Amino acid sequence: MRSNSPGKIIVIGGGIAGLSLAAEIADWAEVTVIEREPHLGYHASGRSAALFSETYGNRLVRALTLASRQAIADGGFAAHRRGALHVGWTGDDAAVDRLAGELQALVPSVRRLSAAELHALVPVIAREATCGGVYEPDAVDVDTGKMLAASASALKAGGGIIRTGEEVRAISPDGRGLRVETSAGVYSADIVVNAAGAWVDVVAGLAGLSGLGFQPKRRTAFLFDAPAGADISNWPLVVDLHEQFYFKPDAGRLIGSLADETDSEPCDAWPEDIDVAIAVDRIEQATSMRIGRPSTPWAGLRTFAPDRTPVAGFDPRLPGFFWLGGQGGYGFQVSLTLARMSAALIRGEPLPADVTALGVAAAALAPDRFLTPAATP
Numbered sequence: 001m002r003s004n005s006p007g008k009i010i011v012i013g014g015g016i017a018g019l020s021l022a023a024e025i026a027d028w029a030e031v032t033v034i035e036r037e038p039h040l041g042y043h044a045s046g047r048s049a050a051l052f053s054e055t056y057g058n059r060l061v062r063a064l065t066l067a068s069r070q071a072i073a074d075g076g077f078a079a080h081r082r083g084a085l086h087v088g089w090t091g092d093d094a095a096v097d098r099l100a101g102e103l104q105a106l107v108p109s110v111r112r113l114s115a116a117e118l119h120a121l122v123p124v125i126a127r128e129a130t131c132g133g134v135y136e137p138d139a140v141d142v143d144t145g146k147m148l149a150a151s152a153s154a155l156k157a158g159g160g161i162i163r164t165g166e167e168v169r170a171i172s173p174d175g176r177g178l179r180v181e182t183s184a185g186v187y188s189a190d191i192v193v194n195a196a197g198a199w200v201d202v203v204a205g206l207a208g209l210s211g212l213g214f215q216p217k218r219r220t221a222f223l224f225d226a227p228a229g230a231d232i233s234n235w236p237l238v239v240d241l242h243e244q245f246y247f248k249p250d251a252g253r254l255i256g257s258l259a260d261e262t263d264s265e266p267c268d269a270w271p272e273d274i275d276v277a278i279a280v281d282r283i284e285q286a287t288s289m290r291i292g293r294p295s296t297p298w299a300g301l302r303t304f305a306p307d308r309t310p311v312a313g314f315d316p317r318l319p320g321f322f323w324l325g326g327q328g329g330y331g332f333q334v335s336l337t338l339a340r341m342s343a344a345l346i347r348g349e350p351l352p353a354d355v356t357a358l359g360v361a362a363a364a365l366a367p368d369r370f371l372t373p374a375a376t377p
């Protein structure tokens with residue numbers, strides 16, 4: 001622990017958001033990660049489709065993603081150059097052209113594919129059914145397990161502590177710091193980081209604060225076998241232009257998803273049979289694949305702030321209370337940059353120059369943007 005350190009920091013949540021920040025500050029403060037579930041990454045972080053796409057999300061999300069690319073490469077987290085393909089159908093030509101223009105302006109390697117080129121890349125899509133698509137060749141599969149494990153290792157190497165199976169139940173001011181009551185005991189901390197995923201607003205409530213309006217949204221996925229004889233290893237992630245479904249290779253099989261965004265309470269999300277059935281039907285309608293019985297269905301919660309941009313920053317209403325939430329469907333893409341930014345904010349330092357050069361300002365991520373003047377002291 002360095003001399004200008006605040007001392008003790010408690011991070012609530014052992015997903016990629018909390019762990020990556022904890023790893024970033026572990027050699028600077030005494031860091032304890034508290035996770036309610038028996039193991040790390042139990043909720044959203046253990047259920048993702050593991051894609052890193054520079055064209056996904058709003059302007060700030062894309063900037064945070066771009067700023068993460070180097071760290072993803074340096075950490076050895078880029079598992080495969082997967083690519084991502086948005087497929088248009090009959091009548092979608094103008095929309096595909098428009099999307100190609102928009103995405104090329106962001107990422108120059110993006111290309112408009114003709115129907116023939118698209119069919120050559122993913123032969124299960126009938127040439128006569130598609131008007132072509134938009135291809136992002138540099139989207140990569142990330143090794144999410146490795147990212148979680150690397151953060152946990154770095155945290156431990158910095159002297160940090162991980163407490164799984166322990167739930168935070170109350171947070172209150174305590175002299176110059178905060179008192180954190182859990183299912184296993186009481187801690188005092190100088191800073192508490194709220195990285196509770198779908199529960200960020202619930203955890204704010206434990207500190208007597210109103211929430212910021214985060215909305216968890218359920219997304220359903222499942223596995224199915226590749227068509228007999230097909231070499232799927234280099235298929236990209238294939239996403240319907242209208243986001244009605246997607247599929248992508250995963251360890252010799254395919255992940256399918258409805259690309260659903262169903263509002264949910266924070267919970268241990270469970271797939272609905274109907275959502276799996278609709279996704280199977282849509283993929284079968286759009287391709288020559290016959291899925292039959294999908295296996296291993298799962299669901300997870302992607303949690304969004306009202307403007308779909310993550311929140312990172314101190315709450316002006318309670319000194320020492322730091323928000324790190326709203327990673328939505330982009331947690332693995334943005335976490336390493338959000339961790340660096342959050343570490344700078346916690347240390348009272350300027351944001352990293354490479355991040356501000358991409359047009360990201362602290363105010364754009366601050367919780368203050370959702371607080372009315374009356375709520376702010």
Ligand SMILES: Cc1cc2nc3c(=O)[nH]c(=O)nc-3n(C[C@H](O)[C@H](O)[C@H](O)COP(=O)(O)OP(=O)(O)OC[C@H]3O[C@@H](n4cnc5c(N)ncnc54)[C@H](O)[C@@H]3O)c2cc1C
Nearest residue numbers: 013015016017036045049050051168197300330331332333
């Ligand atoms: C189906 C699906 C596909 C996705 N695909 C992608 C993708 O391709 N690329 C991408 O980048 N992202 C993707 N995501 C999004 C990504 O998984 C999330 O953005 C990310 O995992 C969020 O991480 P987190 O740490 O904020 O939340 P979580 O992983 O949910 O972690 C929060 C943790 O806080 C804990 N907690 C809550 N309350 C308490 C408490 N009171 N006390 C102690 N602990 C508490 C919870 O138990 C939980 O483990 C996908 C998500 C889903 C569901």
